[in-house]
Amino acid sequence: MDREPGLSVRLKLAISYAGFLMVAGVFLLVAAWIGLMQFRSGGVVIMTTTYTFPHLLWRSFAPVAAAVMAFLLVFGLVGGWILAGRMLDPLRRITEATRVAASGSLSHRIRMPGPKDEFRELADAFDAMLAQLETHVAEQQRFAANASHELRTPLAITQTLLDVARNDMTHDNDVLVDRLRAVNTRAIDLTEALLVLSRANQRSFSRERVDLSLIAEEATETLLPLAEKNGITIETSGEEAPTVGSPALLLQLTTNLVHNAIVHNLPDAGQVWVTTSVDTPTVVLTVENTGERLAPHVISTLVEPFQRGSERVRTDNHSGVGLGLAIVKSITRAHDGTLTVTPRPEGGLRVTVELPAD
Numbered sequence: 001m002d003r004e005p006g007l008s009v010r011l012k013l014a015i016s017y018a019g020f021l022m023v024a025g026v027f028l029l030v031a032a033w034i035g036l037m038q039f040r041s042g043g044v045v046i047m048t049t050t051y052t053f054p055h056l057l058w059r060s061f062a063p064v065a066a067a068v069m070a071f072l073l074v075f076g077l078v079g080g081w082i083l084a085g086r087m088l089d090p091l092r093r094i095t096e097a098t099r100v101a102a103s104g105s106l107s108h109r110i111r112m113p114g115p116k117d118e119f120r121e122l123a124d125a126f127d128a129m130l131a132q133l134e135t136h137v138a139e140q141q142r143f144a145a146n147a148s149h150e151l152r153t154p155l156a157i158t159q160t161l162l163d164v165a166r167n168d169m170t171h172d173n174d175v176l177v178d179r180l181r182a183v184n185t186r187a188i189d190l191t192e193a194l195l196v197l198s199r200a201n202q203r204s205f206s207r208e209r210v211d212l213s214l215i216a217e218e219a220t221e222t223l224l225p226l227a228e229k230n231g232i233t234i235e236t237s238g239e240e241a242p243t244v245g246s247p248a249l250l251l252q253l254t255t256n257l258v259h260n261a262i263v264h265n266l267p268d269a270g271q272v273w274v275t276t277s278v279d280t281p282t283v284v285l286t287v288e289n290t291g292e293r294l295a296p297h298v299i300s301t302l303v304e305p306f307q308r309g310s311e312r313v314r315t316d317n318h319s320g321v322g323l324g325l326a327i328v329k330s331i332t333r334a335h336d337g338t339l340t341v342t343p344r345p346e347g348g349l350r351v352t353v354e355l356p357a358d
Helices: 009-041 053-102 118-167 173-202 212-229 247-263 324-334
Strands: 208-211 232-238 242-245 270-279 282-289 338-343 349-356
Touching (some): 009 053, 118 173, 173 247, 208 212, 208 247, 212 270, 212 282, 232 247, 242 349, 247 270, 247 324, 247 349, 324 338, 324 349
Antiparallel strands (some): 208 242, 338 349
């Protein structure tokens, strides 16, 4: 925004300080003059001349008053300028940090020294904001790089298959078509997952009353054939858990959790538990599964985009796109909830989603 040039805040404060001293000086001199006049009216005679006492008093008082006012003016301007500079120094540092951040550098921090006051609270809040922005930008950059890599992979495979088919005219076209179809399906799944993730991050969805228990039942019924195919038993239980949100996104969240619990499970006789409950003022969705014991460093990476967890055992050939729990995390955050991922002592994973109760 273009603005007309004006006086600096420091100069305004200096002038205000000097003006305050001048007004105080005027009142002081008036009080002194009134006191001297009352002293004369009390009957004390200081000297005898042809002039009356008030005239003599004024002739001696006026130069002193002028000198005092001049001194107060200079002292007020100089002192006000120095004091204003010291008071506004934290604001200057904040302004410089803002300009550095505006140039694209988010690693700079103010780190204002001294005890807490309004300026230092502002500086600390600004540092916290920069830290969050830096983390968010870094996450977005990693996500963009990973997404580009993941999207390039099916395109590169498609190009390779087409090149092989062109160079080898005797190649079985049915095999080529099946492979191209599988690669294309994976690319579509990845694109749809990215769209869901973007929609959740932008919170561009309508909200309505949703019962998580019904959502859990629907997701379980949808994935039951996959569970039976892999010898996984699913148990669904719990009470009505009303919340407010997007039915489609919450169904996607629950489906992702149940799907992960099925495909990352024991090779034989695995189990999945899906439960809902009310823990005022929140409703809770918990999905647990059996499986191998997971290292702590694996747990911490599972909710990051495109992190599949190299130590997790898979029960089928569903490779996924590496966005399952990342989408769960984004949907949970978009609904003002919390996501907790913890390993089960006996092996497997426990994922808990808490959302505000309706």
